[in-house]
Amino acid sequence: MNRTSIYAGIFVAIAAVLGAVLSPYDTGLLTQMLIYGIFAMSLDLLLGYTGMPSLGHAAYFGLSGYAAAILTLKLGWGFALAAPAGLLVAVVAAALFHLLALRTAHSYYLMITLAFSQVLWSVAVSWTELTGGDNGLPGVKRPDLGAWLPWSFATTRGFFYFVLIIFVVAAFALYIFVKSPFGYALRGIRDNEMRMRALGYNVWAYKFTVAMVSAFFAGLAGELYMYLNSFISPSSLSVTVSAQVLMMILVGSVGTLFGPVLGAGIFVLLQYVLSTYTDRWLFVIGLIYVGVALYAPEGAFGLIRDRMRTKRSARP
Amino acid sequence: MLDVADVHTYYGEGYVLQGVSLTVEPASIVAVLGRNGVGKTTLIRTVIAFTPARRGRVMFEDRDITRWPSYRIAKAGMGLVPQGRRIFPSLSVRENLEIAQRAAATDIAEPWSLGRVLDLFPALAERLRNGAGTLSGGEQQMLTVARALVGNPRLLLMDEPTEGLSPHIVAEMKKLVVGLRARGMAILLVEQNLAFALDVADRVHVMDKGKIVFGGTPAELDADETIKKTYLGV
Numbered sequence: 001m002n003r004t005s006i007y008a009g010i011f012v013a014i015a016a017v018l019g020a021v022l023s024p025y026d027t028g029l030l031t032q033m034l035i036y037g038i039f040a041m042s043l044d045l046l047l048g049y050t051g052m053p054s055l056g057h058a059a060y061f062g063l064s065g066y067a068a069a070i071l072t073l074k075l076g077w078g079f080a081l082a083a084p085a086g087l088l089v090a091v092v093a094a095a096l097f098h099l100l101a102l103r104t105a106h107s108y109y110l111m112i113t114l115a116f117s118q119v120l121w122s123v124a125v126s127w128t129e130l131t132g133g134d135n136g137l138p139g140v141k142r143p144d145l146g147a148w149l150p151w152s153f154a155t156t157r158g159f160f161y162f163v164l165i166i167f168v169v170a171a172f173a174l175y176i177f178v179k180s181p182f183g184y185a186l187r188g189i190r191d192n193e194m195r196m197r198a199l200g201y202n203v204w205a206y207k208f209t210v211a212m213v214s215a216f217f218a219g220l221a222g223e224l225y226m227y228l229n230s231f232i233s234p235s236s237l238s239v240t241v242s243a244q245v246l247m248m249i250l251v252g253s254v255g256t257l258f259g260p261v262l263g264a265g266i267f268v269l270l271q272y273v274l275s276t277y278t279d280r281w282l283f284v285i286g287l288i289y290v291g292v293a294l295y296a297p298e299g300a301f302g303l304i305r306d307r308m309r310t311k312r313s314a315r316p
Numbered sequence: 317m318l319d320v321a322d323v324h325t326y327y328g329e330g331y332v333l334q335g336v337s338l339t340v341e342p343a344s345i346v347a348v349l350g351r352n353g354v355g356k357t358t359l360i361r362t363v364i365a366f367t368p369a370r371r372g373r374v375m376f377e378d379r380d381i382t383r384w385p386s387y388r389i390a391k392a393g394m395g396l397v398p399q400g401r402r403i404f405p406s407l408s409v410r411e412n413l414e415i416a417q418r419a420a421a422t423d424i425a426e427p428w429s430l431g432r433v434l435d436l437f438p439a440l441a442e443r444l445r446n447g448a449g450t451l452s453g454g455e456q457q458m459l460t461v462a463r464a465l466v467g468n469p470r471l472l473l474m475d476e477p478t479e480g481l482s483p484h485i486v487a488e489m490k491k492l493v494v495g496l497r498a499r500g501m502a503i504l505l506v507e508q509n510l511a512f513a514l515d516v517a518d519r520v521h522v523m524d525k526g527k528i529v530f531g532g533t534p535a536e537l538d539a540d541e542t543i544k545k546t547y548l549g550v
Contacts, residue, residue: 184407187404187406188404188415191404191405191406192402194366194386195402198364199463199467202385
């Protein structure tokens, strides 16, 4: 057992116990944290590992949520079909979009991803027959996996444990992915694309692939979010969501998997606490972000990690 | 094995290489000397197609690679030791070597395994788990060479490998490149260090303002005071 798997075990155990003892409302918050955790990890594949700053990651989050909802409500597809189809839509969209977007890098990539997500957002707002416009699409029932899992997802608690399972599987898959030679290659691309080409890497193909993988996990988070609320609206595609998930990573710690999860937890908690006092909670979070950028540029997880390292090396 | 024929390379409107030709035979070292800004690095960038030639041709083992994407050229057996110790600082020493090995072609006899490369660089073997960014300058330069070697190239492009190194490390580098040539490696070496180039090269070229102004053996260059004074400032 290495250190990482021990920490992971402790994390899951705490989450599982919390889910059993907290009130349904708080369990709902915890579910949101896990969902945003998956979403933030998916973006960190692009931003932290590959150096592709996306300001439009809500595109895949919202797109797969909408796709699953539309297929369920308008075509009557069951969960077993609609959910994978929603993910497929996100992945295919990422593939088509990146045929164009990979001509850009750095701040230009940021702009074009923003533009892409805004286009989808405006489609969601204006194509009323399909998307319900501003009112969104309510009434997608949570899945019933009675055949595989012996509890109902109708309750908040039941759905929380389903999300926890998905979270663990997703985090494990992402962990394997970033620790693989493919993951090293991504970090090499972030450090210097040119050098990777000189080593024989088809950098374009790597970026194209990671964009699809990232979209898959962002779409996964988006569908879970849609099922959590049994509702989806254009706000899931908005630039606010894209900026929030970006901020979760920056507050948590860029270029790690756990950092974004921590950032997601902090963010959801702050939003909950602050929004009971003020409607301008985003403003306060903005201030906190400025503080992080100034005093802890490596993010919260970076701070914790450095402190533990110092302690460990201080020991005789 | 490498045949650069009358290449002209531009950065946008900037006309940098103005008709450069040279060849590199197997198991030989060809050095290109010249002051800063005469186009030496651009020559390397043209060969590996980071900045492809607008006119002219680059042939590698009888294949026209002028317009190939860089990664394909690298896979075809060309290795690059870039200027300024460009390692991947956020990866460990081992990871730096592993990503280089992964993309490599392995269709040669006696390929450079990780073990064989580390035999050559014992200092790196001791620091495999360290972050490459924490290595000393000399170690980082050795890592760029090691990284190029595990890709099993038949031709090595080296861009000022002795820049900023202590005399002791330069001496090691000399042994290293001579040893590589003895094993059949072809090397195109771009240098400002005249003594190093004269010591190791089979053939030297002097560049000025994007053109080759001298080609000959190291002894011929060493004897030509005019060329040395005008173009190399010695």
